[in-house]
Each structure stands twice: as structure tokens, then as C-alpha cells.
Amino acid sequence: MEGDGIKVAKLGEKEYKECEDQVSHLALDIGGSLIKIVYFSSSSSCSSDDQKHGILKDGIDTSSGNLNYKFVTGRLHFVKFETSKISECIKFISSKSLHHYGDQDDEDPASDKSIIKVNFSRLDKVDEMSCLVAGANFLLKAVQREAFTYMNGQKEYVQIAHEDLYPYLLVNVGSGVSMIKVDGDNEFERVSGTSVGGGTFWGLGKLLTKCKSFDELLELSHQGNNRVIDMLVGDIYGGTDYSKIGLTSTTIASSFGKAVSENKELEEYRAEDVARSLLRMISNNIGQIAYLNALRFGLKRIFFGGFFIRGHEYTMDTISVGVHFWSKGEAKALFLRHEGFLGALGAFRNYEKNGFTDVTHEFMEQHSSKAKSSFCTGDGLQSSTHADVKDNGCIECRVQVRN
Numbered sequence: 001m002e003g004d005g006i007k008v009a010k011l012g013e014k015e016y017k018e019c020e021d022q023v024s025h026l027a028l029d030i031g032g033s034l035i036k037i038v039y040f041s042s043s044s045s046c047s048s049d050d051q052k053h054g055i056l057k058d059g060i061d062t063s064s065g066n067l068n069y070k071f072v073t074g075r076l077h078f079v080k081f082e083t084s085k086i087s088e089c090i091k092f093i094s095s096k097s098l099h100h101y102g103d104q105d106d107e108d109p110a111s112d113k114s115i116i117k118v119n120f121s122r123l124d125k126v127d128e129m130s131c132l133v134a135g136a137n138f139l140l141k142a143v144q145r146e147a148f149t150y151m152n153g154q155k156e157y158v159q160i161a162h163e164d165l166y167p168y169l170l171v172n173v174g175s176g177v178s179m180i181k182v183d184g185d186n187e188f189e190r191v192s193g194t195s196v197g198g199g200t201f202w203g204l205g206k207l208l209t210k211c212k213s214f215d216e217l218l219e220l221s222h223q224g225n226n227r228v229i230d231m232l233v234g235d236i237y238g239g240t241d242y243s244k245i246g247l248t249s250t251t252i253a254s255s256f257g258k259a260v261s262e263n264k265e266l267e268e269y270r271a272e273d274v275a276r277s278l279l280r281m282i283s284n285n286i287g288q289i290a291y292l293n294a295l296r297f298g299l300k301r302i303f304f305g306g307f308f309i310r311g312h313e314y315t316m317d318t319i320s321v322g323v324h325f326w327s328k329g330e331a332k333a334l335f336l337r338h339e340g341f342l343g344a345l346g347a348f349r350n351y352e353k354n355g356f357t358d359v360t361h362e363f364m365e366q367h368s369s370k371a372k373s374s375f376c377t378g379d380g381l382q383s384s385t386h387a388d389v390k391d392n393g394c395i396e397c398r399v400q401v402r403n
């Protein structure tokens with residue numbers, strides 16, 4: 001399991017014991033590289049805000065006015081595993097009793113394997129693209145301070161009014177890249193994609209640098225200098241800009257282009273510089289294709305999701321600068337705090353539609369006056385205003401459950 005994933009799970013056990021005890025819903029997104037899990041655990045305690053409103057009793061809100069339903073307060077948790085380590089994922093699900101969700105019958109706790117198998121066979125498959133869109137729409141509408149811009153080292157949160165949200169371009173950078181024009185709730189079209197994505201960065205990076213983990217490769221890239229290997233406009237134009245066509249001397253003319261003429265072996269380059277050039281090449285390319293698709297449909301906002309981003313400053317900066325440069329400032333690149341969990345979140349929301357449980361959800365958007373988005377971090381539960389979370393933020397929410 002990923003380090004930050006473990007943190008969430010451990011926090012859940014230690015500091016949020018009360019929200020771990022009743023896991024009722026779970027959604028899985030099994031991707032080419034990573035498995036993402038979103039699960040809901042109800043809390044028996046309630047927030048001070050809710051106590052002030054006096055509407056909660058044992059975590060159950062009786063104020064809905066409909067006797068057939070009750071609201072259960074709790075948290076959405078986010079965990080990820082490498083797809084190649086699926087057995088760890090199964091162990092985690094088992095350890096959290098996540099596989100018991102919705103069970104009617106008591107099962108033999110000694111036969112873990114068969115329990116998992118039985119429950120996995122009950123999994124409902126849902127469409128990947130519609131889940132990505134549902135996940136993004138949910139985050140953008142319900143969670144405050146979810147979307148942000150990142151350019152020249154500056155992070156700025158953007159709150160978008162519901163009526164102003166559509167249309168937008170969703171670019172999900174997973175192993176491969178999907179580009180989806182989103183026009184409304186469940187109204188979308190996958191307009192483009194590219195196989196040059198996160199899997200390409202990690203795959204090529206692994207071969208070229210001998211890094212053992214994605215995080216190691218990302219960390220290396222942080223310390224590198226792409227100019228050592230990339231051929232710049234200045235390298236071709238005697239150190240000067242090519243201003244007639246709008247290219248500065250530091251613009252990359254050809255990614256990895258210097259390696260052609262230098263006659264050096266791979267070992268003679270620093271792994272840091274190789275990683276940096278690779279990250280720059282992939283991020284630039286994604287930013288450019290995204291911009292071209294935004295231009296194709298006249299879209300001003302491009303949201304980037306998927307675990308390739310990893311909240312990494314240099315990745316976001318490269319994509320943002322690319323979008324800004326090509327669109328002459330007309331289009332904006334935006335990033336999401338729960339970037340990697342769009343599909344899993346969308347699958348989670350599918351509980352509402354597919355009727356395999358008696359559950360509907362009422363998330364914070366309907367209760368924004370009293371229920372706030374909160375996040376679990378190493379410092380405990382904090383208001384989202386102070387939290388600096390990435391992929392491990394829990395979202396506090398309420399779920400409407402049929403009695």
C-alpha cells in the first residue's frame with residue numbers, strides 16, 4: 001500500500017476510531033497502475049457544529065422530515081494500492097471488514113479468502129468514463145477548496161458557481177490519458193486521448209533511471225535540470241530567442257535532443273536530469289493536447305485529474321505554463337485535490353442509481369450551511385481552510401439511508 005494510504009488507515013484506527021467502526025459502502029477503481037478505494041464509515045460521534053444545531057443523535061440526523069430515511073454522518077476515506085500488489089489490497093479490505101458491507105448473512109471469519117471471493121463476485125461494474133465525470137462533478141460541486149490553479153509556484157483555490165461549471169474539459173492522466181468534454185451531470189463525450197501518459201513516464205523512467213518507485217522518480221526529477229539533455233531554441237539559434245515566431249531561447253526545441261549529438265552513454269547523464277526531461281516532455285505534451293481539445297470545443301476550463309499529477313509542483317507548473325502559453329492566457333489549467341480518486345468516487349456515487357442497496361446519498365452540497373468539508377491529516381481533523389491535503393484527504397459527509 002502507498003505510504004500516504006497507510007497514513008489514512010492508521011489515522012482512521014487511532015484518532016478516528018469512531019468513524020472506522022461502521023464501514024457501510026465501498027467503491028473500487030482498478031486501473032492499469034493503481035487500485036483506488038473510496039469507502040464510507042459512519043461516525044457515532046458528531047461534529048460540534050452539528051451538535052450546535054441539535055439535529056444529530058448517535059450520528060443519525062432525524063431532521064430529514066421523511067420517516068423512511070435517516071441521515072448518517074461519517075467520512076469518505078481514500079486509499080490506493082499498486083495494481084500489481086492486489087493481494088495487499090485484499091488484505092486491507094479484509095482487515096477493515098470492508099468486504100462485509102451490506103451483508104445480510106453472518107459469514108465465517110476464519111475463511112477470509114472465500115469471504116472476499118464471495119463479495120467480489122457481487123461487485124457491480126460501472127462505466128469508467130461516466131464514473132470519472134460523476135466523481136469530478138461531485139468534487140467540483142460539493143467540496144470546498146477542491147479545485148486550484150498552479151502557476152509560477154503560486155497555488156490559488158478556485159470556487160466555481162454550480163451554474164457556471166459547464167462546459168469544461170476533464171483530462172484524466174492515469175496510465176493513459178482520456179480527455180472528456182463535460183456538459184452536465186452525466187452529459188459528456190470522450191473527445192480525445194493519448195497513450196503517452198503516466199504509464200509512459202513511469203515505464204520509461206524506470207528503464208532509464210533504474211528507480212524502484214514512482215515517488216523516487218518524481219523526487220529525482222525534482223532535483224534535475226532538463227537543459228542538460230533537452231535541446232533548447234537557444235542551442236540552435238546561437239543563444240538567442242527566435243522572437244519572430246514567439247519562441248524564447250529557453251523554450252525546448254527538442255526533448256532529449258542534446259543526446260543525439262553529445263555521443264554520451266546513458267550512464268554519463270545524471271538520473272536526475274533524465275527524470276526531469278522526461279517529466280517535462282510528458283507534461284508538456286499532455287498540456288498541449290489538452291489545450292488543442294479545449295480550443296476545438298471553445299472550452300475555457302481544463303481540469304486535470306489522475307494519479308500522474310500527484311500534486312507535484314513541477315508537473316502542474318509545466319502543464320499550466322503550456323496551457324497558458326498556447327491559449328495566450330485564454331484557457332486555464334485547474335487541478336483537483338482528490339485528483340486520483342475521480343473514478344472511485346464516481347463509482348461510489350453509483351449506489352444511488354443502480355439500486356443494489358437501499359441507499360441514496362445526500363452530500364454536503366445540500367447542507368453547506370452546516371456541514372463543512374473536513375480533512376484528515378497528520379495533525380488530526382482540520383478545517384479544509386487549513387489543511388494541505390493531497391490524495392489522502394477524508395471528506396466529511398452525510399449519507400441518506402433508507403430505514
Ligand SMILES: Nc1ncnc2c1ncn2[C@@H]1O[C@H](COP(=O)(O)OP(=O)(O)OP(=O)(O)O)[C@@H](O)[C@H]1O
Nearest residue numbers: 031032033034174175176198199202214306307308
Ligand atoms: N505509487 C505509484 N505507483 C505507480 N504509479 C503511480 C504512483 N503514484 C502515481 N503514479 C502515476 O499514476 C499513474 C496511474 O494513475 P491512475 O491511477 O490515475 O490511473 P490508472 O487508473 O492506473 O490508469 P488507467 O486509467 O489508464 O487505467 C501511473 O502511470 C503513474 O504515472
Ligand SMILES: CC(C)(CO)[C@@H](O)C(=O)NCCC(=O)O
Nearest residue numbers: 174175176177178192193194195
Ligand atoms: C484505456 C483507458 C481509458 C483505461 O483507463 C486509458 O488508459 C486511456 O484513455 N488511454 C489512452 C487511449 C487513447 O486514447 O489513445
